[in-house]
Amino acid sequence: MTSSTRNEVHTHLAMMGQVQPALHNETHAPSPDMIDHTLWRAYTRSCHDVGGEYDIPIRYEEKEEEIWELNTFATCECLAWRGVWTAEERRRRQNVDVGQTAYLGLPYYGRWLLSAALILVDKQFVTNIELSDKIAEVKKRYE
Amino acid sequence: MSKPNYDRTHHAKMATGIGDPQCFAGKAGEPKFKVGDRVRVKDLPDLFYTRTMVYTRGAEATVVRLVYESPPAENEAWDNTDDVEWFYSIVFKQSDLWPEYNNTYEADTLETEVSERWLEKA
Amino acid sequence: MSDKDHGHSHKAAPMVEEVSDFEILEIAVRELAIEKGLFSAEDHRSWTEYIHTLGPLPAARLVAKAWLDEDYKKLCIEDGVEASKAVGVDWIEGMPTKFGTPSDYCNLRVLADTPKLKHVVVCTLCSCYPRPILGQSPEWYRTPNYRRRLVRWPRSVLSEFGLQLDDDVEVRVADSNQKTRYIVMPTRPEGTEGWTEDQLAEIVTRDCLIGVAVPKPGVTSNATRPVRKALKPVPHDH
Numbered sequence: 001m002t003s004s005t006r007n008e009v010h011t012h013l014a015m016m017g018q019v020q021p022a023l024h025n026e027t028h029a030p031s032p033d034m035i036d037h038t039l040w041r042a043y044t045r046s047c048h049d050v051g052g053e054y055d056i057p058i059r060y061e062e063k064e065e066e067i068w069e070l071n072t073f074a075t076c077e078c079l080a081w082r083g084v085w086t087a088e089e090r091r092r093r094q095n096v097d098v099g100q101t102a103y104l105g106l107p108y109y110g111r112w113l114l115s116a117a118l119i120l121v122d123k124q125f126v127t128n129i130e131l132s133d134k135i136a137e138v139k140k141r142y143e
Numbered sequence: 144m145s146k147p148n149y150d151r152t153h154h155a156k157m158a159t160g161i162g163d164p165q166c167f168a169g170k171a172g173e174p175k176f177k178v179g180d181r182v183r184v185k186d187l188p189d190l191f192y193t194r195t196m197v198y199t200r201g202a203e204a205t206v207v208r209l210v211y212e213s214p215p216a217e218n219e220a221w222d223n224t225d226d227v228e229w230f231y232s233i234v235f236k237q238s239d240l241w242p243e244y245n246n247t248y249e250a251d252t253l254e255t256e257v258s259e260r261w262l263e264k265a
Numbered sequence: 266m267s268d269k270d271h272g273h274s275h276k277a278a279p280m281v282e283e284v285s286d287f288e289i290l291e292i293a294v295r296e297l298a299i300e301k302g303l304f305s306a307e308d309h310r311s312w313t314e315y316i317h318t319l320g321p322l323p324a325a326r327l328v329a330k331a332w333l334d335e336d337y338k339k340l341c342i343e344d345g346v347e348a349s350k351a352v353g354v355d356w357i358e359g360m361p362t363k364f365g366t367p368s369d370y371c372n373l374r375v376l377a378d379t380p381k382l383k384h385v386v387v388c389t390l391c392s393c394y395p396r397p398i399l400g401q402s403p404e405w406y407r408t409p410n411y412r413r414r415l416v417r418w419p420r421s422v423l424s425e426f427g428l429q430l431d432d433d434v435e436v437r438v439a440d441s442n443q444k445t446r447y448i449v450m451p452t453r454p455e456g457t458e459g460w461t462e463d464q465l466a467e468i469v470t471r472d473c474l475i476g477v478a479v480p481k482p483g484v485t486s487n488a489t490r491p492v493r494k495a496l497k498p499v500p501h502d503h
Contacts, residue, residue, distance in 0.1 A: 151303075154364070155362070155364060158364035158365070159362075159363045159364045160357065160358065160363055160364070161357065161364065162346075162356065162357035162364060162365050162370075162371035163364060163365055163370050163371060163444070164370060164371070164372060164444050165357070165371060166364075194390060194442050194443060195442075196389055196390065196440070196442060198389075198416065198417075210372065210374075210443075210444075210445055211372055211444060211445075213443075213444055216443065230443060230444070232445070234437070237419075237436075237438075240416075240417075241417050244417075247432050248420060248432060248436065250381075250433060250434065250435035250436075251419065251420075251435060251436045251437070252435055252436075252437045252438075253416060253437065253438045253439075253440065254437055254438070254439045254440070255439070255440040255441075255442050256441075256442055256443040256444075256445055257443075258443075
């Protein structure tokens with residue numbers, strides 16, 4: 001087999017892992033009687049607590065670090081160094097408050113970054129609109 | 144609404160030159176458990192945050208070390224450092240944690256840290 | 266149309282730099298924090314410089330020293346923070362804060378393997394890692410996948426790393442879920458008799474210090490794995 005065939009084989013196998021049957025519950029804002037204790041626990045658990053959940057063997061990778069990722073890490077540590085938050089507050093916000101969907105859907109450092117942005121607003125060092133204005137201003141520099 | 148006033152020097156004042164968790168040493172009082180004690184992890188309500196993994200709840204373990212005193216993470220995550228507890232390193236048999244763990248590997252264990260509020264005598 | 270026909274040269278249109286939402290937000294957050302006096306540009310620079318000094322060599326030397334000195338090995342097991350000083354790592358004052366790094370705290374524990382006890386480390390809740398003595402964590406260590414599986418199926422995960430332990434060996438997973446940070450001190454392999462500290466340190470790789478590999482004479486780097494490229498990578502490895 002040619003290597004492009006092998007590539008297609010592995011792309012196909014990986015895709016089939018994402019093709020799943022789905023049973024849709026009408027779960028948008030259910031009535032309380034539809035949430036038993038098991039579901040309550042599932043929805044209210046700390047979503048960083050993944051130890052022991054089922055998962056499959058995958059190819060473990062190393063990764064080159066983005067400049068923005070290194071900068072984000074330094075920003076988060078400087079915010080703690082200078083008393084804006086403690087590391088534990090950061091973890092609570094970054095690894096649990098973000099919620100289940102963002103937890104699994106966003107990149108690791110994406111959550112660090114969003115949490116750093118939000119702490120500035122939550123503790124009123126910056127208004128939400130100041131943050132939005134700054135984002136717009138930075139965006140403009142690259143247009 | 145008024146702006147809250149944060150003392151951003153609080154942690155630095157407490158821990159500079161001393162370290163964290165060292166800065167909390169002596170604040171937890173007498174430890175309830177000692178090395179060798181058999182303990183069970185309580186399944187306490189853990190709304191909004193916990194660092195005591197659900198996979199440990201209700202399982203029994205042996206205390207192997209009193210590691211340090213610190214505010215429990217459940218409070219420290221809101222920068223509340225008023226109450227300080229002893230933290231214990233405890234060891235579980237893997238076969239006590241996972242029903243399918245093969246008894247071929249009967250010796251396998253897992254070690255993790257838990258603060259005192261989560262533990263009861265087994 | 267050639268440049269010769271004009272009194273001036275045509276410059277190419279400036280390249281529009283592709284910038285991600287992450288990069289934009291990162292700049293916005295850092296600039297705002299500095300503008301509001303939360304930390305200084307110098308703080309940020311000094312932290313970045315500090316991170317660039319970090320890597321696995323001090324931890325490797327700690328293990329090598331312990332292999333050569335039974336008393337030092339006892340100190341490593343009893344008081345990892347004190348033992349770290351001998352390899353130039355001060356968990357409290359060795360970084361700009363002078364109170365430890367905010368995320369890594371000051372409670373290193375060295376987990377000593379024996380022929381019948383093999384340690385391996387994970388942080389199921391996030392990716393806590395002993396940065397001051399070991400550097401930044403590898404990507405795979407941070408994945409929900411590793412964090413889900415290592416605590417429950419350690420021998421399966423280790424065999425994927427190429428490591429299999431005898432049935433009567435106690436495989437102990439250390440879940441670093443609070444303020445302690447761990448490094449593994451593997452057992453000294455055969456074929457290293459008479460080696461110097463430098464020679465021994467060379468075979469104690471980062472993967473050995475996490476516990477997913479064991480040191481072997483002649484093996485001085487982590488196993489080869491795919492490396493996911495960054496769009497704009499940090500200029501050098503750290």
